[in-house]
Amino acid sequence: MDKNACPIFFRQYFPFWDKLTPAQQDTLCSATHSFSYTKGENVHGTGGCTGVIVIETGCLRGYLLSEEGREVTLFRAYPGEVIILSAPCALKQEGISFDLMIDAEEDSSLLIVEGSSYARVSSENIYAETFTLRQTAARLSDAVWVMQQILFMRFDRRLAAFLLEESVRQGTRLSLTHDQIARYMGTAREVVTRMLRYFTAEKIIRQGRGVIELTDVEKLKEYVE
Numbered sequence: 001m002d003k004n005a006c007p008i009f010f011r012q013y014f015p016f017w018d019k020l021t022p023a024q025q026d027t028l029c030s031a032t033h034s035f036s037y038t039k040g041e042n043v044h045g046t047g048g049c050t051g052v053i054v055i056e057t058g059c060l061r062g063y064l065l066s067e068e069g070r071e072v073t074l075f076r077a078y079p080g081e082v083i084i085l086s087a088p089c090a091l092k093q094e095g096i097s098f099d100l101m102i103d104a105e106e107d108s109s110l111l112i113v114e115g116s117s118y119a120r121v122s123s124e125n126i127y128a129e130t131f132t133l134r135q136t137a138a139r140l141s142d143a144v145w146v147m148q149q150i151l152f153m154r155f156d157r158r159l160a161a162f163l164l165e166e167s168v169r170q171g172t173r174l175s176l177t178h179d180q181i182a183r184y185m186g187t188a189r190e191v192v193t194r195m196l197r198y199f200t201a202e203k204i205i206r207q208g209r210g211v212i213e214l215t216d217v218e219k220l221k222e223y224v225e
Helices: 006-013 021-028 115-124 126-152 155-171 178-185 190-202 217-224
Strands: 032-037 040-042 052-058 061-066 071-077 101-104 108-113 173-175 205-208 211-214
Touching: 006 021, 021 032, 021 115, 052 155, 071 126, 108 115, 108 190, 115 126, 126 155, 155 173, 155 178, 155 190, 155 217, 178 190, 190 205
Parallel strands: none
Antiparallel strands: 032 108, 040 101, 052 108, 061 071, 061 101, 173 211, 205 211
């Protein structure tokens, strides 16, 4: 990364920047690079240390992948967000292990800080370490919430909550396929199709090719509540 742009970037996303030594600042600047990914491309896989990701444009999806190929979406991240879990080498000293996959949900532009360099600075600087742990805790909290839903919430409530959450981002006309919803929710496509048919019969939604229109938002909220 250009040395003139580096302080502006790090102050915007990493509040510990001014607590670093000049040598630590140089380390992070030299280790930060721009990348572009197309929709559907893998950004981070299990067993690697991709680095700390900052999203400039686009959207990323973090998920777990079972041996049978089943996916459970843990989070989606949008422009301005920082992802630490893609740098597991920076978390080893804290005893945190997380087999996470991250794909580009849309064409995305990212800035990535090399994992090994970030890990070294984080181990040396208490302010960087504190930021790392807080960011990790927030992501893990999201993951626990998702697992609680899967384990303890009826699927009709989960689906209603998912559609309402999507409507905040997309409005009442959602560009979603049954396959996408199944991947996001960690279930079989057939289960999603069956429940969407029920919602359609109840006149809560209308379905088209790759589109779900919410026609009764209040009824969806009743399911969630």
